[in-house]
Amino acid sequence: MDYIFGGISEAMRLIVSGDGEFWSIVWLSVKLSSISTLLASFLGVPAAFFLVLKRFRGRDMIITISNSLMSVPTVVVGLFVYAVLSRRGPLGDLALLFTQVAVVIGQTLLILPVVISLTVSTIRALDKSVRETASSLGADKKQQLMIFFSEARFGVAACLITAFSRVFAEVGVSMMLGGNLRNYTRTITTAIALETSKGEFGLSIALGIVLLAVAFAINFTFLKFTKLYRTAE
């Protein structure tokens, strides 16, 4: 039991003392996850709107594939990108493997299906009622679409937060593509894996606490923000 309490007190010390390496690991995790989430939203949100609003052959197939890719294991995405970026792979000359860029590529691919699928179902839930109301109130096609976007924004934001949580907490892609290089590609989760394997529970627990705290802070801010916005309306 000693080591658990020892770990927790060491964790508190690290969090309070402003240990440089500790906070740079946290910052790197936040940075990489944010970039990946942004990239995935730029690609995924328009794709989702397109999938809902346009009717074409194979649409349902794409949505089904995207849905199933939501549960793809992180190591499989890691493996795929690894094979492409490795020196022996097709993009080997770029020397991208084991860099931050590689992690971002992998993470973006990992959550792209999450963004697409969740956004699709969010919009679909809104779709009918919003458009019917809008048109019964006499809005034209363009106005309908604007109302539609504005109604969808909280739902979409919630999807993006889910996507962020997924990359922020994943370890497979970061480990395989980043390589856990100290002060370069070491993120919260890869550091936890390493420190635990070294038997250093303090740092692991501290990082775990911060991981949860960041996730909580983001969700809490979002909740407050939506509430504020909705009451203001």
Next chain:
Amino acid sequence: MKKMTAMMLGLLILASSAFTEDKEPVKVILSTTTSTYETGLLDYMLAPFEKENNCKVHSLSLGTGKAIQVAKDGNADLILVHARAAEDQFVAEGWGVNRQDVMYNDFLFMGPKEDPAGIKNAKSATEVCKKIAEAEQPFISRGDDSGTHKREMSFWKKLKTKPESGKDSWYMEAGQGMAATLKIADEKNGYVMLDRATYNFQKENTRLVLLYEGDDELLNPYGMIAVNPEKYPSVKYDLAMKMIEYFTSERGQKMIADYKIKGEQLYFPNFKNPRAAK
């Protein structure tokens, strides 16, 4: 009523047979380093031991740092690791008893074929590190507190310097196992220090080539220690002692020497080379 009695009787027989069943093999937990496990040496060594002693050995394959920690936490019966200083501390602090030299292998350096730091002609392992540092060529360290990492750190200590991942752009700490670290070195076109077993296994999977070997500083002795039953009374102390005896016996030592992969001997029994036990 008769049915009831019959059922009770049946249950009783079942229950008593569960208690008298003594053929169930005893479980022994060996906490060890990834290399001994990955090379298949353990399976090879343990199969006859398990048979003769009616036990089942569960090997936890971990980095040396964690392998020792797990034993300190009372989750293993004995350890087989390679980090002399940490082993001595483990015994000195009372966690383990009966440390025995078992075998050794050695470390070597791999790097890009062109050898930009010119380590091929170095006179010692320490000089290899010095040359890489001076040439500021990429060097990928295990960085995971493993026996291999500890050995590498001892060279930097001799040079009275401590390269830092992130600050010194050429020096990177992977914080991963040997095979993963070698892959990173391959991708970064850098140097790496690794154990011979991993080298034999991986040499065809990498573009890097063997550049330096053979220095005494690179010998890598393995030790076996039983967990102290005074610290954890539940440990299988007798079986742990038996296993250590088995590994260090003439028969065990010969088996270690005979173990080959792709025609190459991976580990060297200790009694042949006492200098390795230093």
